[in-house]
Amino acid sequence: MKKSKLLIIITAVMFFFLLGPFVIIIMSSFSGDAIMKFPPRGFSLQWYRKVLNIEMFRTTFWVSLKIGLAATLTALLLGVPIAYANVRYRYAGKSLVELIFSSPAIVPGLVIGFSLLRFFIYVTQIPIIIGLYLGHTAILFPYTVRVVSASLRNFDMGVEEAAVSLGSSPLHAFFAVVFPNIKSGIAAAFILAFITSFNNVPISLFLTGPGVATLPIQMLIYMEYYYDPTISALSSIIIVLTVLVVQGAERLLGISKYM
């Protein structure tokens, strides 16, 4: 099974199928037509102007950004110690702990979102935006724990032990010796987690209320009412930003090895 022709053809078809839609969506975003049509007639930037002029897109973009940052930082703050404990120590019930911290990635997001909504409405009366933040944080745990653990495994813990035995406090040893060596792992975890939060639909779907929605949810709402290339333009902006972030992260941190 060296590089046979059939193999190359199947691979080419796969990539065409995977990436073709991206090309098409970018083409359609410059359409001069008033409705979604292909091939688009004329060239215009009207849909980009429209995206920037729709207030709901701007508001929800900021909500997504803030929720993404807050949830990612919380998931890192709580996740790094867990990753550290799992790599550094051997203890009873470790596999159970690992299972628990990876379970938000196994339980369907829709179910997590729904249960948070039910729970919050019944048990507490916390504002919906806080629910959104908590839900996003919960689903980001598996990413931060996994990526930071992988990065910690590449670090020789003996160096830290040496620092401690030479009189450094454990906390100081962590920040002086361990942290500088897992910085890029933490940065990779940050980017992966933030993108995951920013793109999330199933959690946000249920934790949306009057005046509170994330960008993907607002896009879905818009699509129910309008059939024009506005979403093409917005999607193109998101695609280009994603390409820049992912390429940059790959160059600087090599995030693909953490996936």
Next chain:
Amino acid sequence: MNTLYRKRALLLLLGPGGAFLLFFFLSPLVFVLAESFRDGAGGVTLMRYGEVLQNRQFRLVFVRTLKMALIVTPLAVLFGYPAAYLMTKLAPGKKSILMSLVILPLMTSPVARTFAWIVILGKFGIVNHTLQVLHLTQEPVRLMYTEGAIIVGLLQLFMPIMVLTLASALENVQEEVEEAALSLGSSRIGTFFRIILPLSFEGLIMGVTLVFTGCITAYVTPAILGGARVLTLATLMRQEALVLMNWEAATVIAVIMIGTTLILYNGLRLFKPGNMT
């Protein structure tokens, strides 16, 4: 290091994150699970499950969702295996370019990705335009809001996961073993089934599990490409919860969704290469 110190360190490290998940992840799930068995008078009942399971619409949607997952998963293997295999054989430079082309869609908003299929499959989309130019049809054909549209969307959505999982499994297949089989007279097909497949089998099972469960619980793709006309478990659950305000039915569907996912997750792991040959 003494044990007391270790215990305290572990508690400090695991405690905060553990407490967070306990309060904001596990408790809500247990709450919803318990809710689905409560009868309102303080007793336990399976009545709600009975109601949902006897509902014709639910059964139709459940079977449809499983059917679509059963179509998408083999297709993802069929295209993903050759692609993943070829990628592992490429020079590092070329390989990393293709790798990032696979990762890119995975990192892109599913809403943006799925919207592309409206441009392709819509009334005035590419497929209908092509059909009309070729005079294969007079009127536009309805491609959107069909099971086919959802299947295509799901396949594109989950293909990267299959390719990445298989590629990392195929990394571990040593080229020498493969070459040895070929030089000893094994055919290419034979080498695939006797060497490559068994050695990457765990990756295949992992990929199949992720894609299959992903198809069953995906929301964005059926919401955009199926709408209210072609419901799946996920869109039905959302409709019951947020449109019809039928909390009980939504809760039962949620539990059935978790159950199906967990059964698949654990069930598919039972397949071991040893059991196959």
